[in-house]
Amino acid sequence: MTARRVLRWTGLAVATVVFLYPFAWLLSASLKPRAQVFDNVLIPRDFAWGNYVEIWQAAPVGAWFLNSVVVSLAAAAAVTLTSSLVAFGFAYFRFPGRNALFGLVLATMMLPGAVTMIPVYLIWNSVGLAHTQVPLWAGNLFGSAFYIFLLRQFFLGLPREVFEAARVDGANHWTLFWRIAVPLCRPALIVSFVFELKASWSDLLKPLIYLRDRALFTLPRGLKALSDQFGQAGEQRWEIVLAGSVITTVPLLVVFFLAQRHFLAGITTEGPKSTP
Known part of the structure; x- marks a missing residue:
């Protein structure tokens, strides 16, 4: 031993x-x-130590940092709320074609992002929002198949008798979701929030596609601009770019440690305890 x-x-x-x-x-x-x-x-x-001073002088890092915070929080909050609503519907309500419809939702995970990149851009461009920060987070208002699957498994693990008892006491469907399901599945919601926060914070592709105004850049997009700028100057200033990378990475570490207890509880949870 x-x-x-x-x-x-x-x-x-x-x-x-x-x-x-x-x-x-x-x-x-x-x-x-x-x-x-x-x-x-x-x-x-x-x-x-002057590397960190120089990057703050060479670029509006503070504005980029604030943009990343706003976009990431909006994206994480939007996808967590909408995905949990859809997941609760699939877990609680019983209607014809439920499993087939859920399978269709899961099938969207097999669709590469490159396939929908141009159509989605054309949609945002048609409503005049293509070069704003809105496309970076507003797409999450329609949920995510992965988070819907994750949260549905948690909701299925809740005893159905709890919801039936609340219905007898006069609770409506929103009360069942907000007052019962959400508190009991808080670790799963935190996992979804942290996953999406990390994905949105470190995303470079969407900002490259949609953002043109330097004042709207997020940190990854700003670092890409700095890398291009210093590279065109004839000598790559890697120490500056790496200092910016540290500034980008540290907030994610702080978020993980703050949410670690709930995060690990959500990842290591057992499977469903009740039948759908």
Whole structure:
């Protein structure tokens, strides 16, 4: 038993080092002078704290950061709310064709994003919103097949007797959802929120397609603009770009640690406890 425990902890320690090394390298490289960025030494010989000052002077990082916060929170909140509503409908209501319709929703996950990229752009362009931040989050108002599937499994795990008792007491369907289902499935909702927050925060493709105004850039789009700018100048300023990458990464780490307890509870939950 002791030897097995030693092997287990050794394996976990090795895995931890492997996963943490890229971020440690990123943080170290962002604090180095230009000539030492790629020396693969984790502890800089000379600390260049001015890299972080320079990136704030070279670009409106504060505005980009605020744009990322607004877009990511709007996208995460929209997809969590709408997906939970649809998932609750599939879990609670029993109607003809329910399973077939749910299967159709799941089938949309097999559709590559590149297939719908142009039609979706044309739709936003037709309503005059193609070059705004609205397309970055408003599409989530229609839910997401993945989150609908995830949340439906949680809702199916709730005892149906609880809802029937509430119906006897006069609760309507909205009360069943908001006052009973949502509090009991809070870990799953937090998982959906954190997943979408991370996806929207680090997304580069949509901002590249829709955003033209530099003042509307999110952090990933802004870093791409800085990378292009410094590259065209003749010498790549990797230390500046890496400092921006650290600024982009740290908020996600903070969010994960704040939501870690609920996040892990949502991931490690058991399967359904009741029949649909």
